[in-house]
Amino acid sequence: xxxxxxxxxxxxxxALVWLVNGLYCKIxxxxxxxxxxxxxxxxxxxxxxxxxxIGVLEVFxxxxxxSRYKQKCNAITQIVIILxxxxxxxxxxxxxxLWHNFNIVFALLFCSLIYYNSFHFNLIxxxx
Numbered sequence: 698x699x700x701x702x703x704x705x706x707x708x709x710x711x712a713l714v715w716l717v718n719g720l721y722c723k724i725x726x727x728x729x730x731x732x733x734x735x736x737x738x739x740x741x742x743x744x745x746x747x748x749x750x751i752g753v754l755e756v757f758x759x760x761x762x763x764s765r766y767k768q769k770c771n772a773i774t775q776i777v778i779i780l781x782x783x784x785x786x787x788x789x790x791x792x793x794x795l796w797h798n799f800n801i802v803f804a805l806l807f808c809s810l811i812y813y814n815s816f817h818f819n820l821i822x823x824x825x
Contacts, residue, residue: 719755
């Protein structure tokens, strides 16, 4: 059964994850490990500038999630980004990840939550 309150709560939680990771961890540089991961994955000396850009994009993702515009397209976009990012991190910088090789497990759980929230708990019918 579709549940509006559950959908709203999960939507807010998902947006909060993107906001915290983008603003707090990356833009405000409160978790320097993120910059080290970007430097190692992309093999660049410009990791600070890139991490700020990534952080801004994550904040925009949080806004997009809360706007509820094209929710299914948004969910697919999130899942693709999360799986791509986590696969690259796993292959190139697993020693810098918070849970090392288990990071992919949390990524898959988060993707599952996004999928179920958008495609099963969502009351809005939108075109992908």
